[in-house]
Amino acid sequence: MTNTKKPLLNDTFVVIIFAAAILAMPIWLDPIGGNYPDLLQKFAIYGIFAIGFNILFGLTGYLSFGHAAFLGVGSYAAVWSFKLLTMNVLPAVIFGVVFAGILAAIIGFLSLRRTGIYFSILTLAFAQMSYNLAYSVLTPITNGETGLQLARSDPRILDSLFSDGSVGAGLPSTDLFGETMSGYPGFYFCAVLLIICFYISMRIFRSPFGLMLKGIKSNQNRMRYTGLNTRPYMLTAFIISGMYAGLAGSLLAVTDPLAGAERMQWTASGEVVLMTILGGAGTLVGPMLGAGLIKYFENIFSSFDDNVLTQAFSFLPDSVVDFVVPVVGLFVGSGWHLTLGLLFMIIVIFLPGGLVEGFRRIFNYFRSGGKTKPQSVEAHNQAGE
Amino acid sequence: MGDLVLHLDNINKSFGGLSALSDVNLHVEEGTTHAIIGPNGAGKSTLLNVCIGRLKPDTGKVTFAGEVLTGRQPHEIAQLGVARVFQTPEIFQEMTLIENVMIPALSHRDGAFRLNAAELLSRQGEVRDEAEHILEDVGLKDMMMVEAGSLSRGDKRRLELGMCLILRPRLLLLDEPTAGMARHDTNQTIELLKKIKSRGMTKVIIEHDMHVVFSLADKVSVLARGQIIAGGDPQSVREDPKVKEAYLGGAQ
Numbered sequence: 174m175t176n177t178k179k180p181l182l183n184d185t186f187v188v189i190i191f192a193a194a195i196l197a198m199p200i201w202l203d204p205i206g207g208n209y210p211d212l213l214q215k216f217a218i219y220g221i222f223a224i225g226f227n228i229l230f231g232l233t234g235y236l237s238f239g240h241a242a243f244l245g246v247g248s249y250a251a252v253w254s255f256k257l258l259t260m261n262v263l264p265a266v267i268f269g270v271v272f273a274g275i276l277a278a279i280i281g282f283l284s285l286r287r288t289g290i291y292f293s294i295l296t297l298a299f300a301q302m303s304y305n306l307a308y309s310v311l312t313p314i315t316n317g318e319t320g321l322q323l324a325r326s327d328p329r330i331l332d333s334l335f336s337d338g339s340v341g342a343g344l345p346s347t348d349l350f351g352e353t354m355s356g357y358p359g360f361y362f363c364a365v366l367l368i369i370c371f372y373i374s375m376r377i378f379r380s381p382f383g384l385m386l387k388g389i390k391s392n393q394n395r396m397r398y399t400g401l402n403t404r405p406y407m408l409t410a411f412i413i414s415g416m417y418a419g420l421a422g423s424l425l426a427v428t429d430p431l432a433g434a435e436r437m438q439w440t441a442s443g444e445v446v447l448m449t450i451l452g453g454a455g456t457l458v459g460p461m462l463g464a465g466l467i468k469y470f471e472n473i474f475s476s477f478d479d480n481v482l483t484q485a486f487s488f489l490p491d492s493v494v495d496f497v498v499p500v501v502g503l504f505v506g507s508g509w510h511l512t513l514g515l516l517f518m519i520i521v522i523f524l525p526g527g528l529v530e531g532f533r534r535i536f537n538y539f540r541s542g543g544k545t546k547p548q549s550v551e552a553h554n555q556a557g558e
Numbered sequence: 559m560g561d562l563v564l565h566l567d568n569i570n571k572s573f574g575g576l577s578a579l580s581d582v583n584l585h586v587e588e589g590t591t592h593a594i595i596g597p598n599g600a601g602k603s604t605l606l607n608v609c610i611g612r613l614k615p616d617t618g619k620v621t622f623a624g625e626v627l628t629g630r631q632p633h634e635i636a637q638l639g640v641a642r643v644f645q646t647p648e649i650f651q652e653m654t655l656i657e658n659v660m661i662p663a664l665s666h667r668d669g670a671f672r673l674n675a676a677e678l679l680s681r682q683g684e685v686r687d688e689a690e691h692i693l694e695d696v697g698l699k700d701m702m703m704v705e706a707g708s709l710s711r712g713d714k715r716r717l718e719l720g721m722c723l724i725l726r727p728r729l730l731l732l733d734e735p736t737a738g739m740a741r742h743d744t745n746q747t748i749e750l751l752k753k754i755k756s757r758g759m760t761k762v763i764i765e766h767d768m769h770v771v772f773s774l775a776d777k778v779s780v781l782a783r784g785q786i787i788a789g790g791d792p793q794s795v796r797e798d799p800k801v802k803e804a805y806l807g808g809a810q
Binding site: 365377382384391392394395396400401 | 583631632633634636637641642648649651660662675678685721725730
């Protein structure tokens with residue numbers, strides 16, 4: 174009997190592997206067609222979004238259906254920072270996080286009065302309200318349907334202080350102290366933030382705070398009767414989660430400086446729920462995996478058309494190709510949602526713990542030499558020895 | 559004997575038209591074990607729920623060590639040193655036993671709110687030692703890495719007792735701590751409760767099993783149809799004709 178549970182990998186080691194895997198994405202995604210900056214940026218940005226969402230959903234079990242509101246606010250704040258202050262991305266990112274945090278504090282304060290489905294509905298209502306306000310009353314701030322864009326006539330106070338005042342041709346681009354934030358530099362900027370976010374999330378999972386949140390998820394009643402005031406803890410988790418979403422939103426604006434209200438729509442909130450569950454809610458790397466998978470599907474699968482398929486199946490006889498291509502065609506191109514939907518169903522039904530649980534099962538299968546044992550029994554035996 | 563520490567004054571509680579507690583007065587001496595017995599539906603659990611703030615009484619108030627408990631939030635009452643073992647164990651099913659006991663220790667420390675997100679759980683040596691110590695007390699130490707949900711019913715109750723003990727409560731409320739246990743487990747639990755008796759904690763215990771009541775209790779109150787019908791030391795209560803009538807339905 175050992176006193177301490179020995180984790181599979183040391184925490185520092187996990188972060189190093191994670192960082193290496195993220196920074197090396199341009200290399201290992203190349204063979205499967207994922208190596209272009211636009212997609213890599215999306216991987217990193219939605220990874221941050223999902224990791225933040227998982228801090229709320231994975232730890233406390235509170236399912237928010239309104240996280241897109243924070244994503245949207247982060248974007249608007251960032252674009253306004255580009256318009257009014259400077260094209261430097263640091264203030265934009267900071268404003269995105271701060272404003273999303275403020276909105277999360279307000280929405281969280283009101284929504285966390287209820288639990289379960291009522292909490293989900295309240296967050297959904299607030300997010301849809303933000304979305305509709307962005308289209309109507311708040312048009313002066315959001316520029317309505319057109320979306321908030323940069324213009325050559327924007328003041329950019331800080332930039333004009335340090336430059337000679339001459340405006341270059343065309344719109345300025347976002348930068349980090351001179352380095353343009355599009356293409357690969359943009360990806361590496363997002364990737365570094367993603368790694369920092371992953372580290373923070375891991376620290377939260379490993380902290381007393383994280384354990385208390387898990388306690389709230391497991392048995393909120395017991396938590397109260399042990400003397401824990403659950404509300405400030407829940408609100409903190411909600412705000413942290415909202416700030417992650419705000420960061421992701423501001424990064425969307427960093428890599429492509431415009432913000433539209435559709436970013437706040439409920440489908441965007443639903444997407445992050447999907448990512449988290451697909452990868453494995455409550456696990457550290459799961460949300461990142463889910464985000465990567467969905468963005469990969471969205472960008473790669475949707476680009477397959479009949480020509481690509483005909484080429485891929487060209488080794489088959491013509492008559493078979495004529496049959497196979499239309500059938501497979503249903504699942505790719507504009508039909509990629511169908512594939513995603515099926516995949517999601519399969520995972521929820523057979524692997525409720527998401528992709529991470531799948532990997533864990535495979536790992537355990539090989540470690541036990543091909544014999545599968547139910548996990549709980551195995552854990553019990555180990556602990557009883 | 560010690561001073562009176564827990565007071566329940568004129569507690570009334572009804573659900574709809576049904577009166578669960580009517581004009582209950584109960585005073586418990588510090589450091590004693592006070593058993594509440596009574597037939598099913600007598601209002602025993604309702605009485606405990608009123609004490610911990612799960613239910614609000616219609617009239618009357620509960621005072622513990624000079625603090626009025628009535629109207630306070632459950633977590634505030636817990637912070638004042640009142641802990642409760644429930645009839646069906648309220649534990650963290652998916653977590654290991656050591657986590658189950660560490661969580662109450664942490665919420666006892668940081669319950670009012672402290673942002674402890676930057677600390678590492680693996681550095682909480684003190685809390686962990688304390689938790690291991692408590693698990694040893696309740697006889698579950700060799701299972702501390704087991705998931706709580708896989709425990710037997712008796713072990714779950716012992717775990718819950720451990721989760722309450724680590725809060726170092728001044729008042730421990732126990733709702734049928736031995737219900738559904740085999741005789742052997744019951745005796746073990748009695749021994750355990752006797753052991754913690756020496757720590758000077760006040761206990762209110764609801765129990766059906768007279769063997770448990772007479773092994774543990776210093777005072778007994780009998781609750782029937784929402785009213786206290788008898789009270790005193792165990793021996794006199796046992797011989798009270800009113801008690802016999804309440805239990806046997808006046809068959810004599």
